[in-house]
Amino acid sequence: MSEKKNTAEFAHKKDKEDPLFKYRDEFYIGEGIYLDGNSLGLLSKRAEETLLIVLDSWKQYGIDGWVEGKHPWFYMSEYLGEQLSSLVGAKAKEVIVTGSTTVNIHQLVSSFYKPTKERYKILADDATFPSDIYALKSQITLNGFDPQTALHKVESQKGLLQEEDIIAAMTDDVALIFLPSILYRSGQILNMKRLTAQAHKRGIVIGFDLCHSIGSIPHELHEWNVDFAVWCNYKHLNGGPGAVGALFVHEEHFGQEPGLAGWFSSKKEVQFDMSHDLDAAVDASAYEIGTPHILSMAPLLGSLEMFNEVGMENIRKKSLQLTQYFLDLLDLELKEYGFQLASPKEEEKRGAHILLEHEHAASICKALKQAGIVPDFRAPNFIRLGPVALYNTFFDIWKTVETLKEIMETKEYEKFANTRGIIA
Template structure:
């Protein structure tokens, strides 16, 4: 399968440690030579141009977010003016909720789920409290029946007349379930409800059609599957039908571009997603994303998804045939259309097995209470790598190597 892999060549463009297999690209993607080159170019521009880099760099820094939006748009099925690269995911959640949540006497609730990454819930509860609303009354929580997945029909059942806004994950960070975003968007709009998604675990792993589906807004980070680098700026998507809305959290970089440096006191937002920018762009942190996105477009998101589904199928096949006897369970959905880019491997001793894997040259990822997340990122993981990982897990179990480790996670799991 490796010899027939049409995107196998991209592995050579990443920095991979000898003797190590990196299975944690769903938390932090690896550095590519492409990302390094775009970063070094921008560092050189700062060195030579100073402040003139804003207007005279190869990609003038004032337009950098716009240039990245062009490269990002095909990966998520959006128009380039519907995207802006800005700040962090959590700040962007605050921004979109502040924009789209306009409670009144009839509609004054936000619908979320109980499996989403907690920062989303923290931000939403903060926004409710800022409006004097009690989260216990104004937060509608869809609960999972199995602790792993969500039922889309159950979500729709909760979309009642009191709900003004729905905010959900595209892919669940623990189990890897991919929600049916098109169906949920259609059902929300039938009821007059705005809907947005956290695409942190889907952008770069799964093709989206955000504009075609009519999604109102979305946010995601770029340092996981998109390999931007630690803490790099995140993305906001605003459907063009909402360009007339005033951004809920305004700042000078969201001003109409041609008037920005008039420095007027009355805010006039740009008539596109750029209006949701607030502060000065993080140029050095954004720079690696240019090289990474160019490589993604070269590989093709559909090719990446095809390999991702095949390589995770292969991993699950190996788990079923080599590891099930040791008590391992696959916690993610099996169907291709219902899963993202990682496999959720469950075991009662997951935290100790996870530590043993790290000492054996495999970089996995533990999530409470019992999940080892394994992400065979298609750009830099081979089918042989997957086979080696499963063999190492089998060795850990056969030799009881995991028993050497404390049943306690580290500060960073």
């Protein structure tokens, strides 16, 4: 007789068999269950330690901290880029930690979007994060075109994109493509290798927003010949609120001038010559702009150490097991309560979070929070549940589904207004 999956005993057994379970002790988890790591990851003890080490460098060395101490600040962006490179399948010099997601979108689109009268459109999608669209519209306007005609957004179907629709939209008037690697609502993974090959076949530059895939799935950006990518480091990578972002530029583009130049675009060895003629670095660091935010980068020193220790293949394996367990329990326990799965079921298309649709989504999220479980609401009526491989457990999943069932049976959610908070 097969074991019943919808029991606490089954969940505890899975946790005992989990080789990554020990990493849970590395994080400050607190009481309750945290399922919002796909919005803001929890603090790890290693990240706390490296932040304090860098803070102490400021205390000890003052301005000499730029070149002294355990983690000299002047080279920290490059060092962290090297640590990130294995997570995205890149060469070390193709990655730099700098800016924020939106600033890096502006930087790389301004560098790679070279519109002409015949080829001037940017291809995106209607399911991407709003900030990406704001940046793309700004860049189109700055180049003298009208976003109403120059921005083509592929339409999603029930929150999912059809790759055939994206490829069909790669017409002769498209100058640049910018897409999410994983859709922030549904958690759908796009086939970056396939889309890149199809774009290049048509002579189109293509870039990706990796905010929901970095630290949750493996990548091979260099091998796939992706032109550029951007991402934040505060979700799955646990870099802390407002952590400095990162970008990737394929080495075949090294040597071109950055669209938005700044002091830190310079080659390190001549930066302090103070010349008014930029001698840009011949790698991804050419796309830095201003002085790096050292204290906002410092937690990544500890966090990335852990990711490289564990390996992305192991993280992805555990992540898929957690989300599959969610799907199994939803099917066993919550069928009758009006929840609709809005995420792909197929492993190759499923990211690290589950999206549920329900007419009372906002009030259900509030009821979950009152019960000590932190979910994520997304307008208009979606619940995101993002178990993180390094600190969430199978018991977390079981307990969450049991709590959801109780909330629905008792109608506990009716005590709360079905409206989002200021921060959903």
